[in-house]
Amino acid sequence: MRLTIAIQKSGRLAQKSLALLDQCGLQFTQSKDKLFWFGKTLPVNLLLVRDDDIPQLLLDGVCDLGIVGQNVATEVLLRQCSDGREVELNALRALDFGHCRLSAAVPETEQYQRLEDFQGKRIATSYPHLTEDFFRRQDIDVQTVRLSGSVEIAPSLGIADAIVDLVSTGTTLRANHLKEVAQLLESQAMLYQTNKPLAVNKQILLDRLLLRIDGVLQVRESKYVMLHAPREALAQIAHLLPGAESPTVLPLEGREDRVAVHAVCTESVFWEHLEALKAAGASAVLVLPVEKMLA
Ligand code: ATP
Ligand code: ZN
Numbered sequence: 001m002r003l004t005i006a007i008q009k010s011g012r013l014a015q016k017s018l019a020l021l022d023q024c025g026l027q028f029t030q031s032k033d034k035l036f037w038f039g040k041t042l043p044v045n046l047l048l049v050r051d052d053d054i055p056q057l058l059l060d061g062v063c064d065l066g067i068v069g070q071n072v073a074t075e076v077l078l079r080q081c082s083d084g085r086e087v088e089l090n091a092l093r094a095l096d097f098g099h100c101r102l103s104a105a106v107p108e109t110e111q112y113q114r115l116e117d118f119q120g121k122r123i124a125t126s127y128p129h130l131t132e133d134f135f136r137r138q139d140i141d142v143q144t145v146r147l148s149g150s151v152e153i154a155p156s157l158g159i160a161d162a163i164v165d166l167v168s169t170g171t172t173l174r175a176n177h178l179k180e181v182a183q184l185l186e187s188q189a190m191l192y193q194t195n196k197p198l199a200v201n202k203q204i205l206l207d208r209l210l211l212r213i214d215g216v217l218q219v220r221e222s223k224y225v226m227l228h229a230p231r232e233a234l235a236q237i238a239h240l241l242p243g244a245e246s247p248t249v250l251p252l253e254g255r256e257d258r259v260a261v262h263a264v265c266t267e268s269v270f271w272e273h274l275e276a277l278k279a280a281g282a283s284a285v286l287v288l289p290v291e292k293m294l295a
Helices: 014-023 051-059 070-082 128-137 151-157 171-175 200-221 231-240 271-279
Strands: 003-008 028-030 036-039 044-049 065-069 090-094 100-107 122-125 143-146 162-167 178-187 189-193 223-230 248-252 255-265 283-289
Touching: 003 014, 003 051, 003 200, 014 044, 014 200, 044 051, 051 065, 051 070, 051 189, 065 070, 070 128, 070 178, 070 189, 090 200, 100 151, 122 128, 122 151, 128 143, 128 178, 151 162, 151 171, 162 178, 171 178, 223 231, 231 255, 231 271, 271 283
Parallel strands: 003 044, 003 065, 122 143, 122 162
Antiparallel strands: 028 036, 036 044, 065 189, 090 189, 100 162, 100 178, 223 255, 223 283, 248 255
16 A cells, blocks of 8 residues: 655745655656656655645545645635535644745835725735635735736736735735735645545554654754863753753763763754854864754
8 A cells, every 4th residue: 555645746845845755765766747656665656736736635535645835735724614624634744845925915105004904905816715814813804806826916907906925035026016014824835634544554654754754854954063071061061062962971082081972963053052162161073964863
């Protein structure tokens, strides 16, 4: 029995999704149509699709897991709710890529002051459910104009007063003389599953995959730090190592007063950290990348 994961075929999430699975040790043979990749290293197959289709493929049981932005998954979840169907999507892991925000923007010339200014406005968006849900919870009545692309030109075309769209740098907004005035959702790519239980074999495989994903996510920041330290400064030095649990302390041949300290730092190690360590008496400080990690 094979686990099937749906990822975006091409676009902002495609490369990073593949890179993550690659770092987890998954390798695939591509099919001719390139829509279905067969896992060589583990019984895990890939389905390459449009990101918007991933939540529905999950809900329909076509795939077991999916990597997609929270923005897309939440929109589908809210649509499901409004259809009165049972909601069945769980986020298993935040994957720390595809960061963006879903924001409301109005023409630069608009005298915007507060959220209530949206009262009675027409808002163009590809995320009607997220938009309606957000303003409903604030007790503000808005009318959504559903567009599947080029949302940012809607105000200048006169078909909407404002927009709700994804923003990362704000360049597109500025190019269209719009200003960002409110944030509806902060989003990143997530690994999703439905709440239908998996077959035992698949669940075992998923648990293995999750351990590897956790390892990959941790390793991104992690460094292996080695240094020499005065024995009496050990407590202080251990405290200065960012995100390290009890370090390994080793004797140094022929030295009573100094020891070697080895530690895995799970947070970024900056020059400032090294300077503080040196000031505390550390010498021979080495910072090494961590290749793999399994908790
Ligand atoms: P597809 O053909 O798969 O439907 P798309 O055009 O909908 O592609 P992309 O533009 O590749 O999708 O964006 C995919 C996801 O990347 C978005 O849903 C969002 O989660 C994330 N993302 C990150 N930054 C941005 C951004 N600046 N603009 C749009 N999406 C972004
Ligand atoms: Zn899409």
